[in-house]
Amino acid sequence: MEATWIPILNLKVEIEELWDEIAAAIHHVLRSGTFIMGQQVHAFEREAAEYLGVKHAVSVNSGTDALVIGLKAAGVGPGDEVITTAFTFFATAEAISQVNARPVFVDIDPVTLNLDPALIEQAITPRTKAILPVHVFGLAAEMKSIMEISEKYGLKVIEDTAQAFGGGYRGAKLGTLGDIGCYSFFPSKNLGAYGDGGLIATNNDGIAEVAQMLRVHGSRQKYYNELIGYNSRLDELQAAILRVKLPHLDHWNELRRQVAAKYDELLKELEDVTIPAKAPYSEHVYHQYTIRIGSNKRNDVHTKLKELGIGTMIYYPTPVHRLPVYAHLGFQLPYTEQAAREVLSIPIWPKLEHHTQKIIAESLQKAILS
Numbered sequence: 001m002e003a004t005w006i007p008i009l010n011l012k013v014e015i016e017e018l019w020d021e022i023a024a025a026i027h028h029v030l031r032s033g034t035f036i037m038g039q040q041v042h043a044f045e046r047e048a049a050e051y052l053g054v055k056h057a058v059s060v061n062s063g064t065d066a067l068v069i070g071l072k073a074a075g076v077g078p079g080d081e082v083i084t085t086a087f088t089f090f091a092t093a094e095a096i097s098q099v100n101a102r103p104v105f106v107d108i109d110p111v112t113l114n115l116d117p118a119l120i121e122q123a124i125t126p127r128t129k130a131i132l133p134v135h136v137f138g139l140a141a142e143m144k145s146i147m148e149i150s151e152k153y154g155l156k157v158i159e160d161t162a163q164a165f166g167g168g169y170r171g172a173k174l175g176t177l178g179d180i181g182c183y184s185f186f187p188s189k190n191l192g193a194y195g196d197g198g199l200i201a202t203n204n205d206g207i208a209e210v211a212q213m214l215r216v217h218g219s220r221q222k223y224y225n226e227l228i229g230y231n232s233r234l235d236e237l238q239a240a241i242l243r244v245k246l247p248h249l250d251h252w253n254e255l256r257r258q259v260a261a262k263y264d265e266l267l268k269e270l271e272d273v274t275i276p277a278k279a280p281y282s283e284h285v286y287h288q289y290t291i292r293i294g295s296n297k298r299n300d301v302h303t304k305l306k307e308l309g310i311g312t313m314i315y316y317p318t319p320v321h322r323l324p325v326y327a328h329l330g331f332q333l334p335y336t337e338q339a340a341r342e343v344l345s346i347p348i349w350p351k352l353e354h355h356t357q358k359i360i361a362e363s364l365q366k367a368i369l370s
């Protein structure tokens with residue numbers, strides 16, 4: 001008998017569940033003959049702003065563009081420094097470099113894997129313009145301290161919320177505590193489109209206005225360009241699909257928490273395994289369920305799980321400050337580097353079944369003991 005492969009993420013369950021509604025939404029857009037900046041985009045922006053509890057939601061072409069345009073709209077530019085984490089996807093730092101500012105990496109809290117607020121102040125210089133925390137894997141960064149530091153030094157705060165749409169910090173939605181929240185609708189994210197997409201959330205009228213201009217070639221009015229901008233728009237099809245999905249998001253995130261709680265129970269006694277941290281201030285949305293494997297066993301476990309038919313991923317094998325484009329900056333971040341050696345993300349999606357989780361847990365035990 002051939003063993004069945006358990007992928008790290010299964011999007012087919014959700015597509016099947018929503019098939020009729022999604023198909024109707026797609027038909028509606030095709031029939032409308034409007035594909036860019038139409039009714040669907042405007043409606044989605046209104047609905048997303050209402051869901052998040054912010055004044056403005058500005059849709060763009062990707063999470064990366066949300067960061068680039070968000071940084072620019074916040075006034076970050078050449079010569080500025082932005083304090084951020086290196087335990088993230090490359091795009092976080094890439095966006096800072098794209099606006100000709102410099103990423104200043106500080107180490108993570110070894111438990112939460114998020115930017116350690118206790119290390120921020122010593123990294124501040126006269127050039128520091130902003131702090132860019134990432135709510136990594138869906139767990140909130142410690143926003144209270146970050147906001148206090150930003151107020152003390154007059155810095156902007158841009159939240160990379162690509163992995164945490166719907167997540168919370170003490171009752172407020174992530175991405176709405178700082179000046180700007182940046183979201184990604186990459187298909188694998190908690191609120192995923194069926195293609196690329198992104199969003200900027202802000203309560204600041206001025207930032208929203210500039211972001212709205214930057215996404216359409218720096219113009220308020222067609223063919224009257226006031227800024228050097230981008231072509232970065234969410235299209236009508238993706239907006240229509242996201243409108244179908246948004247009302248389900250809270251339920252799906254709750255199901256992710258239930259899957260995570262089951263894993264916690266199955267894995268907490270396992271030798272050499274540390275289950276993901278929780279934080280009292282965070283409403284976790286488990287974009288990933290990421291365990292840590294000690295005793296230098298992570299790479300072997302990763303390989304063995306693959307042989308056993310379980311898809312797992314290492315997010316991220318090389319921390320951003322060690323990647324070829326940033327290695328010359330010479331940052332040394334011991335906790336970030338240790339995390340990169342130990343982390344392993346195992347399968348999670350809202351409707352992952354208990355019996356499949358048991359198979360995964362048993363395979364993990366086998367892989368660790370062999």
Ligand SMILES: *Cc1c(COP(=O)(O)O)cnc(C)c1O
Nearest residue numbers: 062063064089091092162184186
């Ligand atoms: C996915 C992701 C991005 C980039 O989003 P895209 O939509 O793929 O451009 C940025 N930051 C983090 C932390 C991400 O996980």
